[in-house]
Amino acid sequence: MxxxxxxxxxxxxxxxxxxxxxxxxxxxxxxxxxxxxxxxxxxxxxxxxxxxxxxxxxxxxxxxxxxxxxxxxxxxxxxxxxxxxxxxxxxxxxxxxxxxxxxxxxxxxxADEDLNKSKAFSFDKTRPKLLPKVAINIYKNFITQEFEITLGFNQLYALTVEENNEIKRVPLNALYLKYHNDFETMLVNANLITNSIKKDSQLNVELLNCYEYEYVPANFVMLPPDDPSPAFIDNNGKLMLLLNEKTRLSAVSPTWKRTNL
Incomplete structure (x- = not known):
């Protein structure tokens, strides 16, 4: 064709x-x-x-x-x-x-041939099954040669973080995990992440091998009474996508392409 x-x-x-x-x-x-x-x-x-x-x-x-x-x-x-x-x-x-x-x-x-096969029988099989919960994607930055795993959450998910000597749980919109040019380490972590989410376990970012991570907190809004399930809503001049069983994220761009969520 x-x-x-x-x-x-x-x-x-x-x-x-x-x-x-x-x-x-x-x-x-x-x-x-x-x-x-x-x-x-x-x-x-x-x-x-x-x-x-x-x-x-x-x-x-x-x-x-x-x-x-x-x-x-x-x-x-x-x-x-x-x-x-x-x-x-x-x-x-x-x-x-x-x-x-x-x-x-x-x-x-x-990717080493064995790691390519490993990914095919692990991450590649698990990732699409998790889409109702989270959109997980891997990107490689050609300029820096670094990998980045992005997670866009379609269901409520909270991350436990320590900030200013205080432990808190943050509901997430998106999570960005940055890795050096090490495909094997990145893949091990990607499988750990998918396994944790699949089992509804708490993900501990501190146990991962990423050298840096960023997150975007979830936004919560009051729905208009006349339209209880719109796809989009204007929130203080900002157009927002409302996630539910009919609308969901399929991918979140890496940080070097990110627009505000």
Whole structure:
């Protein structure tokens, strides 16, 4: 299946005519020079067999070794020599959100082959099941090469913190956990977090290996009596999304892209 490719100055988008396939990556002049002039596809056979599909090109922007979009994106940002070295040493290019069509550079990272398999059978299976409670996502900052785990809470969840020599429980809107460039440590912590939430256990941030964390307290508002369950509400001039069984967060952006919650 051939995909239409276009850009809006911020994102390069790949989309099938029927809308069943949607992929994207960041726009830069260099990435558009390499990506924009080529044809891109997904396998009709893979779609028919309902197996994981990847966006690929029939041409060779770098070498025959790298035809999938995520490989091309990594070559653009890290350089082909770096990608060659990592692949030769049995490192996989990991899609952090497990979506093969999300080829944002912030969603891609090198991971040891064994850790890639470990993530597939742990975090990748647990994460979507927890969405009614919390949206958990992992990002990698290309500039700093650091990882960040973000949690956007769809149900009431309180974090116990010590501030000014005082222990208090804070209802959370979002939690941001920052890690150095250590995929294994970050993954161990991600599994610890999902396991704690799955078992409704109290998460102790102090036991995690993140070098820094931030949180955004939850906002509580009085609902208007004439509309007990609106999707949005104006609270002192600030438009707020009301979370319930019909509206929920699916992702929270990392701190370097964050807008006020």
């Amino acid at each position: 051939k995909l239409n490719v276009f850009q809006d100055g911020k994102r390069i988008t790949f989309k099938s005519i029927d809308g069943s396939v949607y992929g994207f990556t960041e726009y830069t002049k260099e990435s558009w020079r390499i990506i924009g002039g080529r044809n891109w596809y997904v396998s009709d056979k893979d779609i028919k067999n309902k197996v994981r599909t990847y966006i690929y090109t029939g041409s060779t922007p770098f070498t025959k070794r790298y035809k999938k979009l995520y490989e091309v994106v990594m070559c653009i940002w890290y350089g082909k020599k770096k990608v060659d070295k990592m692949r030769d040493n049995k490192f996989i290019i990991e899609h952090l959100d497990n979506n093969p069509h999300n080829c944002s550079i912030e969603n891609l990272a090198f």
